[in-house]
Every structure is written in C-alpha cells, then in structure tokens.
Amino acid sequence: MPNSKPVTMDAVYTAPGYLFRRMQQIAVALFIEECKAFDLTPVQYAALIAISTHPGIDATRLSAVIAFDRSTLGNVIERLQAKAFIVRKPAPEDKRVKLLYLTKAGAAVLDQIMPSVDKAQARMLQPLKPADRKTLLALLTQLVDLNNEASRVPLRAEDALEHLGRST
C-alpha cells in the first residue's frame, strides 16, 4: 500500500543510508587531500596494510580480510603492481593462485604515509566533541560488525586464514 504523505527532502536527508553515503564521500575527500603526496587511495592503502600483515596472501583471501569485492580487488592489485608497491608470485603448490608480497617501495610508502592517514582519520571526527567521537566510533564499529552478513562481501578476518598454515 503506497503512502500519500507529501514528499519532502527529509525523506532523503534523514535516511541513514544517505548519511552514510555523504560521510563516506567526506572521508574519501579528506583522505585524498591529506595523502595526495603518496598517490594512494583509501582502498589501496587498506590493501597494502593487509598484504604487509599477511605476506604471501592471495587475492581471494585478501578480499575477505578487508571485505572488498574480489572483482574490484583485481584492478586495485594491478594498480599497486604498476606502482611497484607489490609483486605477484605464482604459488608453487597451486597453479591457480598468485601470492602477494610488499616490495621495499611498498613498505616504505606504508611507513611514510601513516601520519597523513592518522591526520585524515582525525579530521573526519574533529567537528564532534571528544566524548561524542568515542560514542560514534563505538556504535559504528558495533553496527558494521552486526551487519557483517548483510554485506555482499562479509569480513572474514585472520581466522579465515588459519587453514593456510602460512600466517605468522
């Protein structure tokens, strides 16, 4: 049964989905602004961190660790490889998979970009009072976790990698 109330822009402005979209755009804009010297996007940064933490991870498992789509990740990996931040080596025991490793340049950029990333992350929440930042972050963390299965690519953290016998 369709509604018949007069439609106002509040139908958009107060919708959580709209607010999440706007906030994501703001977050990306701040990240790019703070990190433009390093030529890394937020997604590329997350992928680099994950490869640094899990050397020799393959693309499928990488997508599970950062909860990004596998298809999308293919292009991201290509770009990181083109910038010589990572290398891909064929897995000896499985001809399908290609293992990902940080290069020296990749490790260096990761080391150097950290302060800028931190600054960008801080700026996102800056307008709120410190107590409110904590509250928002806690609720958001909780919400993302509880909605994990609703996402197309649910997060499967380190646990999902155990059967590889390759970690740490």
Add this chain to the structure above:
Amino acid sequence: MPNSKPVTMDAVYTAPGYLFRRMQQIAVALFIEECKAFDLTPVQYAALIAISTHPGIDATRLSAVIAFDRSTLGNVIERLQAKAFIVRKPAPEDKRVKLLYLTKAGAAVLDQIMPSVDKAQARMLQPLKPADRKTLLALLTQLVDLNNEASRVPLRAEDALEHLGRST
C-alpha cells in the same frame, strides 16, 4: 617522521574512514535487496525525490540539493530518462539549461517504492538498541553537517534555490 610500531589490521579496522566505507556498502546492499522490484538505485531514488520536490530544477542545482557530483549526475539523469521516470525540457529563458520533471511513471514508482525504502533504512540500524539508533543517527547527522564544506560537493539545500524564483 615515519612510525615504527608493528602494523596490524587494526590500523584499518578501527579507522573511521574504513567503517564509513563498510557501512555505506552494507547500506547499498540492503537498499538494493529491498527495492530490487523497482529497478532504482539509492542515488536514482534521491534524485527522483529531489526532482519531485523541486519540479523544473536543472542538473546543476539538483547536484547541490542532494550533494552529488555534477558529472556523475549527468549519467544518473540519463538512466532515469531512459526508464521514462523523468523528462528533460529546454529552459525557454536560458538555452544552456535543461529542466527536469517527473513523469507519471516516475511519480508512481516514487509512491510505490516508499515502504521498501523505509524497510531498508530500518534494517540498517536494526541491530542496534533503539536508544543507540537515535544516538548514532543524531551524531551522524551532526557530523555530516559540520563536515559539509570538507566534501567535494557541499550540500546546498533549498536556500540555494531561492534566487531562481521558481520554487514552491
């Protein structure tokens, strides 16, 4: 000065930017799931609402009202036109602009999709306790508003349209 602490995935998982991205992806997934019968994306829905609220708006002002990039919006408008949900008429007094109007089909789909949109929006926050939903929404609204200028395409609500003399 680069840091030297051991890098863990927490550098990603606890970053607000990462959480906003994840939540946005979850929000889109839920919207698409609930509204798949109507063949409308979240962005297309927001554009339709804005055109419904501001009949005869042009693309540039539409981008300001929903805070979406002007270039992106061009394609969105094309798709809405292809679905016959809107029409574009050349402005008589300015040969550059094309005015946007809802069609009957556009008005109908907007009327019918509302319950599904509401359901999707509700599902996003469902995992939280009711009090926490309110808190999160309030903080998020506040944060998006205070960060408005940090966004590449700041929101310029109805006020920005007054000089058109066309509103209401």
Add this chain to the structure above:
DNA sequence: GCCACATTGTCAGTATACTGTCAATCAATC
C-alpha cells in the same frame, strides 16, 4: 583414473564518484 564439484583469477557489463576540459551560452562591464 574419471567425473562432478568447487575454487581462483579474469573479464565484460553496469553504476557510482571525482578531475579536468570544452563549447555554447549568458551576464556584466565598458
């Protein structure tokens, strides 16, 4: 050893997002 099934990386197709550029047009000034 073979066959059904799953997995991996890749690709094509669609839809946001943003940058930068451009021609057409309009407005404002002289």
Add this chain to the structure above:
DNA sequence: GATTGATTGACAGTATACTGACAATGTGGC
C-alpha cells in the same frame, strides 16, 4: 555592442563497487 568572465551541460579519464560468466585448475568420491 564587443569583450571578459562565469555558468551549463557534456565528455574523457581514472577508481571504486557489484553481477555474472568463464577457463584453468584443484579435490573428492567412486
């Protein structure tokens, strides 16, 4: 009324995101 400058819509280029499909490969059951 011609020039300057701004605005509008369009376009090309890059980077996420997701869907669905595919060949190559791996794994189990038999």
